[in-house]
Amino acid sequence: MKLLEWLGLQGGAVGAGSSSPKRKARETFKVSVNAGEQSFEVEKGRKVVLNAALSAGLGFPHNCRVGSCTQCKCTLKSGKVRELTDSSYVLSAEDLKKGMILACQSIPETDLEIEVPLTSGGDRLVETRGTVxxxxxxxxxxxxxxxxxxxPMPLKAGQYAELRLEELSLSRNYSFAVAPKGQELDELVFHIRKVPGGRFTEWLFESSKLDTRFSVSGPFGDFYLRAPEGEKPAPIVCVAGGSGMAPMLSLLEQAVWAGETRDAHYLFGARTQQDLYGEKDIGRIQQSWRGSMNFVQVLSEEPADSNWTGARGYVTDQLDALKLDWPNVQAYLCGPPAMIDAAIAKFGALGVKPENIRFDKFE
Structure with missing residues (x-):
């Protein structure tokens, strides 16, 4: 192998096909999708493939954007990328053999040709700034x-945005707690939970942050309500915990606005009574829901001698009491990873189809 060719393989680069090591410097690289059916430009050294595709309005599959869900995996047919993380931890040996990469973790170093099953309509990525x-x-x-x-930002209820605080060089993803109701929004609402030792939330909770400026990018994610299936669709079942209340409020409020008629069951899990919130918002949604809507709060660590008369234990335990046509249920889950994993396993055991389980895991 020639020395220049060897050097071209260093630094976490992944390549397919051939390219010249003496390529002339340029401002952007072109990404061709599905044999030229679509294409977009990526700013040199700045953007990952996924964000550039979303900015161009492509319906590129994605969810977590941190390299763990693998929904944005695509086949690199030609060109070379620099990977931000090692994809071998999440992609299978078969995927790697096919030349697959994670679009959310790949920065182009040449023009690229990729293959990926696009959705019919993409969310236009907006990159702007905002004020608290x-x-x-x-x-x-x-x-x-x-x-x-x-x-303004176009979005679907249940999606999320990235907030970046330049002074701390930190960015975090937070779900929308407001329904767009068919409009682009110029004011976003987020519910942010304090993470002990977390630099971003420790800074946020130490004092009022009114008038603070953030860089804001979005929308991201595929956690949004799907249309019903069949002549007599099964109920919607929602499970959330902690600040997972935020996207669930957004999703359910949007469903009311859209005239949803399916019955719904919403199970919300928390540790103790001091962790409960959103009851009034859910109450208003229940009053406007066209079908029936059942809301159950479940506490896992409430003292036995307290005045709590509601459900206790893990929120997923309450699913057994629901007598539903499980194979046709649509399940929506959001909250901490342990709860999401337990809920997915529970819904699977009850017979819910994997494609009917949508979740937003707060990594």
């Missing part, structure tokens, strides 16, 4: 943040 206009405590460790955007 309201901040209030919802519980002892969850704060509501309202951010006024410089530019």
């Amino acid at each position: 206009v309201s901040q209030k405590n919802l519980t002892h460790d969850i704060v509501e943040l309202r951010v006024k955007l410089d530019d």
Whole structure:
């Protein structure tokens, strides 16, 4: 192997096909999708393939954007990328043999040709800035943040945005707690839970952050309500915990606005009574829901001698009491990883089809 060719393989680069090591410097690289059916440009050295594709309006599959869900995997037919993380931990040996990469973790170093099953309509990625206009405590460790955007954002209820604080060089992803109701929004609402030792949330909770400026990118994710199937569709079953209340409020409020008629069951898990919130918002949604809607709060660590008369234990334990046509149920889950994993296993045991389980795991 020639020395220049050997050097071209260093630094985490993944290549397919051939390219010249003496390539002339340029501002952007072109990414051709599915044999030229679509194409987009990626700013040199700045953007990952996924974000550039979403900015161009492509329906590129994705969810987590941190290299763990693998929904954005695509086949690299030609060209070379620099990987931000080692994809061999999440992609199978067969995937790697086929030349697959994770679009959310790959920065082009040449023009690329990729193959990926695109969806029919993509969310237009907006990259703008926003100002904190309201901040209030919802519980002892969850704060509501309202951010006024410089530019409006199209979004689906249940999706999320990335907030970047330049002064700390930190970015975090947070779900929308507001339904768009058919509009682009110029004010976003987030429910942010304090993470002990977390730099971002420790900074956020130490004092009021009114008038703070963030860089905001979004929307991201595929956690949104799907249309019903069949002449007599089965109920919607929602399971959330902690600040997972935020995307669930957004999703259910949007469903009311859209005239949803399916019955719904919403199970919300928390540790103790001080961790509960959102009851009034859910109450308003229940009053407007066209079918029946059941809301159950479940506490896992509430003291035995407290005045709590509601359900106790793990939130997933309450699923057994629901007598439903499980194979046709649509399940929506959001919250901490342990709860999501337990809920997925439970729904699978009950017979819910894997394609009918949608989740947003708060990694």
